[in-house]
Amino acid sequence: MKITRLETFLVPPRWLFLRVETDEGVVGWGEPVVEGRAHTVAAAVDELADDLVGAEASRIEDLWQTMTRGGFYRGGPILSSAVAGIDQALWDIKGKALGVPVHDLLGGPVRDRVRMYGWVGGDEPAEVAAGAAERVAAGYTAVKMNAGGRLRSLESVSEIRAVVDRVAAVREVLGPDRDVAVDFHGRVSPALARVLCQELEPLRPLFVEEPVVPELLTELSRICASTTVPIATGERLYSRWDFRTALDSGIAVVQPDLSHAGGISECRRIAALAETYGVALAPHCPLGPIALAACLQVDLASPNALIQETSLGIHYNVGADTLDHLLDPSVFELRDGFVERLTAPGLGIEVDEQAVRTAAATGHRWRSPVWRHADGSLAEW
Template identity: 85%
Template sequence: MLITSVETFLVPPRWLFCKISTDEGVVGWGEPVVEGKAHTVAAAVDELADVLIGADPARIEDLWQVMSKGGFYRGGPVLSSAISGIDQALWDIKGKALGVPVHDLLGGAVRDRVRMYGWIGGDAPAEVGEGAAERMAAGYTAVKMNAGGRMRTLESSSEINGVVDRVAAVREAIGPDRDVAIDFHGRVSPALARVLCRELAPLHPLFVEEPVVPELSAEFGRICADTSVPIATGERLYSRWDFAPVLAAGIAVAQPDLSHAGGISECRRIAAQAETHGVALAPHCPLGPIALAACLQVDLASPNALIQETSLGIHYNVGADTLDYLVDPTIFQLTDGFVDRLSKPGLGIEVDEQAVRAAADRGHRWRSPVWRHADGGFAEW
């Protein structure tokens, strides 16, 4: 079997899909994207196609090594994301060719189902409380929310109290037996992260995610040592080498993104690396159905997998949502907060190619918002 073509599709709301075809008719799908830079990643996939066309798709690790290291300049979000989506598609092909789900190729399932969490929005306690209740009614037993909006280096007591009030409203809505995770989104300073974690600790969040931007990863040791709240990070780390210092610093949850951090191949290694530090795995995935399926395959084969993010209904998904590009959207159906083990070959999903091609005709040009503080200075989004 040889690779004959590599295609990319810019599909709403902000995603990029990749289809790899072979001379035996077996095709694989992946999701290579940097949100807000989808066109750039599509160009990187097109360049990497020079390595892929005519190659044996079963030689996943060799292709991964060549794509990652053969161009001399390595790493970074664009190249790593392009490789990630290609890697997902190669695993999809191999699973389909052998008639088994990808997790069987990773050593087999270590669990029968994977716990999921959904996002909630809202700027006021009443809104987030209602949003959390709606997620519980939809079958989730865990939710995630942003801590707040624009954050200055040091914040007022009213802003800090506002964060606590919103989380408290969610805790009241879901009760003590369900979970709320809090995403700081890299918006706060190390000093403010320590203050917020102290104030939020009595509400027992499942974890606090990305308290600081990745450039400040050296601060994780102090942040982790200063709080009992489990700290999570990893969505903007792109390799096992990027994860090494934050794992050593004491984080509790590793969050590699399978569309950014080298795909299934590298994220399976990151999961094992995290396990050696006693760190849980919770892959980052505010993306589409292909990325979610890839995450679930790694979750199913990783002993330390904790919970899986899904973007279904997230505020970014305007014009299309996670299930819109699937032939069978029930594949991700929740039962008591869990998705059952994906048992079909490859990634375990069937992509609706007709819907993908129609959506790609519309395309998108999604960009991250640019925020500013009251004084006009740039604010982290």
């Protein structure tokens, strides 16, 4: 079965979908994107297509090695994300051709369902509390929230208290039997991360995510050693080699993004590497339905999978949401905080191709916000 065509679609609000066609009529879907750089990733997919069209679609690992190592210049978010979406689509094709879900090809399921968490928006305690209550009513047993907005290298007592108050408001709604994760989004310095983690300890977050930017990974060991709060990171790491420093630092959770870190092939390897450290897996996924399906396939086959992010209702999703562009969105139906095992062949979803083509006719040019501090200097978003 040969690859005959690769076609990308810019789908609002900020997604990039990929359709891979074969000469036997089997079609696979992937989601290769860097948020804010979708056009650039689409160009990378187009360049990689030169080595893919005419190739045997079932040779996933050989094609992955060719795409990642066949060029003199390697790695980085653009190339890794292009490879990730192609890899997802190739696994989708293989599963469909064999009539089995992808996790069966990864060794079979190690669980029957996957625990999910949703996002809570809002900047004030009352807003995040209301958002948490909505998530609980929707069936979630865990939520994630931002610690705060613009944060300086060292912050005032009032700003530190504001972070704690927001998390406390969510904890009050959730009670002791549900979980809250807190995303620092790389917005804080190592020193402030240590302070905030210690202040949050009494609230028992499930984990603190991305306490510092990836450039400061060597600081993670000091952060991990300074707090009892489990530390998670990985959404801006793109290979198993990138994760080695993070794993050596003592983190509790790895968060590879299946649309950034080389797709199903590489993220399954990252999960296995994390397992050797006793570290849990919680794939990052603020994207669309194809990326979510790919994440769930890895979760279902990974013994150390902890919980799965979903972007359903996330603040980025204006005009379209995670369940759109699917012929049967019920596959992601939440039951007591879990999504049941996907059993359909391939990624386990049916993409509504006509809906995708209609949405792509509008397209998008989504960009990350540019934030500045009160003094005019650039702030981490």
